[in-house]
Amino acid sequence: MTWFSLLVLIPLTAIVATSAERGWSGYVDTITNDQTMAAIQLTVGQAALVTGVNIVMGTLIAWVLVRDRFFGKRILDVVIDIPFALPTIVAGLVLLGLYGNNSPIGLDWAYTDRAVMLALAFVTLPFIVRTVQPVLEELDHDVEEAAASLGASRLTIFRRIILPSLVPAITAGAALSFARAIAEYGSLVLLSGNKPFSTEVVSVRVLSFIENGSTASAAAVASLMLAVALVVIVVLDVIQRRVSRRG
Amino acid sequence: MSIEVTNVTKKYGDFHALDDVSVSLPTGQLTALLGPSGGGKSTLLRIIAGLDTADSGTVAIEGTNATKLPPQKRNVGFVFQHYAVFKHMTVAKNVAFGLEIRKTPKAEVKRRVGELLELVHLSQFADRLPSQLSGGQRQRMALARALAVEPTVLLLDEPFGALDAKVRKELREWLRRLHDEVHVTTVFVTHDQEEAMEVADEIVVINQGRVEQVGSPDELYDEPANDFVMGFLGEVTRLGPVRLRPHDVDVSVEPGRAGSFPGRITRLLRVGFEVRLQVELDPEVASGAEPVSVVLPRSHARGLDLELGSRVWLTAAVGAVTVPAMVAV
Numbered sequence: 395m396t397w398f399s400l401l402v403l404i405p406l407t408a409i410v411a412t413s414a415e416r417g418w419s420g421y422v423d424t425i426t427n428d429q430t431m432a433a434i435q436l437t438v439g440q441a442a443l444v445t446g447v448n449i450v451m452g453t454l455i456a457w458v459l460v461r462d463r464f465f466g467k468r469i470l471d472v473v474i475d476i477p478f479a480l481p482t483i484v485a486g487l488v489l490l491g492l493y494g495n496n497s498p499i500g501l502d503w504a505y506t507d508r509a510v511m512l513a514l515a516f517v518t519l520p521f522i523v524r525t526v527q528p529v530l531e532e533l534d535h536d537v538e539e540a541a542a543s544l545g546a547s548r549l550t551i552f553r554r555i556i557l558p559s560l561v562p563a564i565t566a567g568a569a570l571s572f573a574r575a576i577a578e579y580g581s582l583v584l585l586s587g588n589k590p591f592s593t594e595v596v597s598v599r600v601l602s603f604i605e606n607g608s609t610a611s612a613a614a615v616a617s618l619m620l621a622v623a624l625v626v627i628v629v630l631d632v633i634q635r636r637v638s639r640r641g
Numbered sequence: 642m643s644i645e646v647t648n649v650t651k652k653y654g655d656f657h658a659l660d661d662v663s664v665s666l667p668t669g670q671l672t673a674l675l676g677p678s679g680g681g682k683s684t685l686l687r688i689i690a691g692l693d694t695a696d697s698g699t700v701a702i703e704g705t706n707a708t709k710l711p712p713q714k715r716n717v718g719f720v721f722q723h724y725a726v727f728k729h730m731t732v733a734k735n736v737a738f739g740l741e742i743r744k745t746p747k748a749e750v751k752r753r754v755g756e757l758l759e760l761v762h763l764s765q766f767a768d769r770l771p772s773q774l775s776g777g778q779r780q781r782m783a784l785a786r787a788l789a790v791e792p793t794v795l796l797l798d799e800p801f802g803a804l805d806a807k808v809r810k811e812l813r814e815w816l817r818r819l820h821d822e823v824h825v826t827t828v829f830v831t832h833d834q835e836e837a838m839e840v841a842d843e844i845v846v847i848n849q850g851r852v853e854q855v856g857s858p859d860e861l862y863d864e865p866a867n868d869f870v871m872g873f874l875g876e877v878t879r880l881g882p883v884r885l886r887p888h889d890v891d892v893s894v895e896p897g898r899a900g901s902f903p904g905r906i907t908r909l910l911r912v913g914f915e916v917r918l919q920v921e922l923d924p925e926v927a928s929g930a931e932p933v934s935v936v937l938p939r940s941h942a943r944g945l946d947l948e949l950g951s952r953v954w955l956t957a958a959v960g961a962v963t964v965p966a967m968v969a970v
Contacts, residue, residue, distance in 0.1 A: 536725035539692050540783075542712045543719040544739035544790055554738075558729045 412613035441575035452522025482580025505587035513582035522567035565634040643668035649698030660850040673841035718787030722799040726771035739790035757785040797829035878934040889961035901954040916942040
């Protein structure tokens with residue numbers, strides 16, 4: 395508990411305290427500033443979108459890695475982790491090289507909100523794959539056979555037997571993926587161009603507040619993102635409880 | 642005939658799990674597939690259920706050729722050794738699963754589930770999760786779940802294998818009574834000969850992918866077709882040219898009976914009501930042979946005044962089941 399306090403609780407409290415420095419009206423002003431609002435909207439929107447994509451694609455990739463047999467599976471299994479392992483700024487460089495101005499594949503997405511999504515999708519890909527994969531591996535094959543002998547089609551087996559067992563892992567992965575996405579900085583600064591009102595994300599906005607010497611504003615935005623992250627994690631948890639109980 | 646398996650062969654690489662197996666299992670009976678682990682009995686059961694496919698041969702269930710049918714269309718109930726419960730569903734939901742996916746009306750599902758839980762004595766656990774049940778209860782739930790869809794045949798793969806000895810004994814007696822009530826054609830796999838003898842109407846002995854013998858428990862015990870069946874269904878020992886059960890060896894403390902084998906008691910062990918002896922035969926009659934195992938009731942042993950080192954003369958009892966001993970075992 396002491397460890398947890400030192401590591402998490404005290405810094406979080408400090409942020410909230412700093413954000414309160416300029417009083418309630420100062421807090422509201424900072425947050426309702428047009429440029430800040432645009433950044434928050436972009437970040438939360440893209441993070442939600444990417445998490446949605448990850449839920450589907452991550453589960454699918456985990457499924458393929460566990461259930462299918464094909465040449466190069468082991469390699470793919472390792473490659474999945476690269477976005478984790480790569481320093482994010484390097485990831486940004488890689489993406490800029492491929493989807494930037496001189497794109498070798500003719501996709502110039504630099505400085506658009508698609509660039510933001512791409513960067514977020516790249517760095518958050520492993521989360522759901524890696525949380526779902528072990529659960530899928532541990533799943534009892536007997537259970538699926540039992541359902542089949544009771545007359546359940548493959549789709550029914552997936553929906554009523556497999557999916558409920560995966561839901562906790564999927565939501566855990568989704569929470570991680572969302573949290574990472576709203577906090578991402580390194581991988582998207584290069585590709586997104588940080589244009590105010592169009593591709594500037596919250597983390598960049600916070601940094602510019604700090605660079606301008608306005609710690610209180612930075613803390614205000616940070617505390618709001620903290621609240622957003624908290625709400626999303628709670629909502630995901632509630633969904634998970636609902637779904638896994640329904641069966 | 643309810644299940645007709647004809648010339649089924651199944652190979653895993655070079656290993657013959659089943660080698661040209663044909664069996665007919667009659668309607669309404671409780672049949673045991675008995676044999677050592679890895680002998681192919683579970684594979685046969687899974688092929689009947691459609692969970693595995695045979696390399697060649699056919700399976701017919703109630704006259705319909707089911708060889709190519711997927712498990713969903715075979716209308717068999719299957720019970721697994723490790724229960725295969727749906728963890729996230731309550732006991733009642735587990736049992737209702739088969740009915741719900743058949744779009745049975747809600748009221749009908751509720752009634753059937755109530756009936757089945759009554760049958761397996763789990764009514765008061767309807768709203769619990771499987772993780773809150775004991776192993777024996779989970780297996781009864783799995784049985785109710787399999788019976789819910791009114792299967793043509795009920796297949797059980799080592800159903801009591803994961804349970805402790807006492808529960809196993811209770812459950813097998815309970816299965817026998819249940820079968821007498823429900824009368825669904827039932828096949829269960831076991832490697833425990835006592836379980837098979839106690840519960841089944843008919844036993845199919847399977848070893849190394851082949852059917853060794855089919856018959857009632859008494860037939861198998863009294864008239865084993867070969868050495869393997871005899872050895873698998875109970876203890877055997879060798880006395881001169883024949884193999885027989887240790888309790889079929891007559892012990893006498895005086896010579897005189899024709900064809901008796903003289904020897905000396907080298908081990909004497911009392912276990913409950915019986916006495917187990919090891920008798921080393923004199924070298925003149927059986928040089929280098931294994932000691933003979935003999936089992937006799939305690940009162941009888943006391944009457945003969947047997948002790949370690951006593952000289953005894955052994956004969957096969959009148960009417961004993963014997964098979965010729967294999968040479969050079």
